[in-house]
Amino acid sequence: MLGSLEGIRVVDVTMSVAGPFATQILGDLGADVIKVERPEVGDDTRRWGPPFWDEDESCTFTALNRNKRSVVLDLKAERDREAFIELIGEADVFVQNIRPGSLTKLGLGHEEMRAINPRLIYCDMSGYGLKGPQAMSPAYDPLMQAYGGLMSLNGEEGRAPARIPASILDQGTGMWTAIAVLDALRSRERTGKGAHVHTSLLNTALMWLPAQLAGYFAAEVIPPRLGSGTIGIYPYAAFPTADNWIIIAAGNENLWQRLCGAIDREELTRDPRFLLNPDRVAHREELFQELATTLRGADGVSWVTKLTAAGVPTTPIQTLDQVVADEQVAAIGALPELPHPRIEGFRIVNLPIQVDGEYAPVRRVPPLLGEHNQEVLGDRSTTEGGKKES
Numbered sequence: 001m002l003g004s005l006e007g008i009r010v011v012d013v014t015m016s017v018a019g020p021f022a023t024q025i026l027g028d029l030g031a032d033v034i035k036v037e038r039p040e041v042g043d044d045t046r047r048w049g050p051p052f053w054d055e056d057e058s059c060t061f062t063a064l065n066r067n068k069r070s071v072v073l074d075l076k077a078e079r080d081r082e083a084f085i086e087l088i089g090e091a092d093v094f095v096q097n098i099r100p101g102s103l104t105k106l107g108l109g110h111e112e113m114r115a116i117n118p119r120l121i122y123c124d125m126s127g128y129g130l131k132g133p134q135a136m137s138p139a140y141d142p143l144m145q146a147y148g149g150l151m152s153l154n155g156e157e158g159r160a161p162a163r164i165p166a167s168i169l170d171q172g173t174g175m176w177t178a179i180a181v182l183d184a185l186r187s188r189e190r191t192g193k194g195a196h197v198h199t200s201l202l203n204t205a206l207m208w209l210p211a212q213l214a215g216y217f218a219a220e221v222i223p224p225r226l227g228s229g230t231i232g233i234y235p236y237a238a239f240p241t242a243d244n245w246i247i248i249a250a251g252n253e254n255l256w257q258r259l260c261g262a263i264d265r266e267e268l269t270r271d272p273r274f275l276l277n278p279d280r281v282a283h284r285e286e287l288f289q290e291l292a293t294t295l296r297g298a299d300g301v302s303w304v305t306k307l308t309a310a311g312v313p314t315t316p317i318q319t320l321d322q323v324v325a326d327e328q329v330a331a332i333g334a335l336p337e338l339p340h341p342r343i344e345g346f347r348i349v350n351l352p353i354q355v356d357g358e359y360a361p362v363r364r365v366p367p368l369l370g371e372h373n374q375e376v377l378g379d380r381s382t383t384e385g386g387k388k389e390s
Helices: 018-028 059-064 078-090 110-116 141-147 168-191 201-207 210-219 253-262 266-270 277-282 284-295 300-309 320-325 327-331 373-380
Strands: 009-013 032-037 068-072 093-096 121-126 195-200 236-240 245-249 314-316
Touching: 009 018, 009 078, 018 032, 018 059, 018 068, 018 093, 018 121, 018 168, 032 078, 068 373, 078 110, 078 373, 093 168, 110 121, 121 168, 141 168, 141 201, 168 195, 168 201, 195 201, 236 284, 245 300, 253 266, 253 277, 253 300, 277 284, 300 314
Parallel strands: 009 032, 009 093, 032 068, 093 121, 121 195
Antiparallel strands: 236 245, 245 314
């Protein structure tokens, strides 16, 4: 059963997406995550919307902050600062993604915190990294998708570059942070010492492009934007049918032969332009037109049924309402409904890990701002802390 981080305390001074996603993973794995928020406003995502759950709880915030306790502290106020330092002295892990240099100005940088607690694993997350001309620049996911090259490759040739709709760099950086914390905790078991862990959105952007960068290193060729396609394989993309689009992934010669047989276009396998995968990649536009002409002759469901029966990997392109209603998604229990004291019909996306057939338990729903000041801080809680949301 998941939960090996039980007994590990994480002090979380993060906002927006990357940091909260990292600490939610740690919380799902059993850690006691104390989310330290600013008085009155808290995490920026508390106000991101609409849509909202139950009129006033941000869907973005609730998606990223389960299995945490919220306390409100003003780190510029002496009493709150002292309470925060006590939390650091008791913590195993500290995670922050606020503007570079902000905590150092308050005397709460890496060196100061490690002096307070030598066993502390101190994690900072940045946009561009800790050094270089852009180190102090603000960074958000769309900025970094543009700067790191992802956006230049996404979308269709001849049209504007497109951002990947998911916050792939924020969430990816959160994943790398959680992995790094697990490694640092394991190392601490052997050495007794903490560590300084750093991750950045720029590093994550580059890590998502290993094949594309390897191709550039080898041939100095900038890949074109391929829409739903990919480099090096074809047909391996979206194709139109009479009523919608489907994805076909004929990734080897056997599947190519099967595809042509299933759509009654065996002559394509003998066409010199399409004999082998490198030929098909070189002539992808011509092959797209040949396949599209045939596939437009029937509806998407019919083609998916026929191609699947022939052993050709294919799927309809589902919208979110279809995904939520999908029997396979239901079968794996990925989107469960959970009891919530304020929100009827509350659902989450499970951490995508199962151990012995079980997902990570949800011990706490996303907290109200300052909900746990008294529980966590006790007498150290200030009168300003703990703004309750109705």
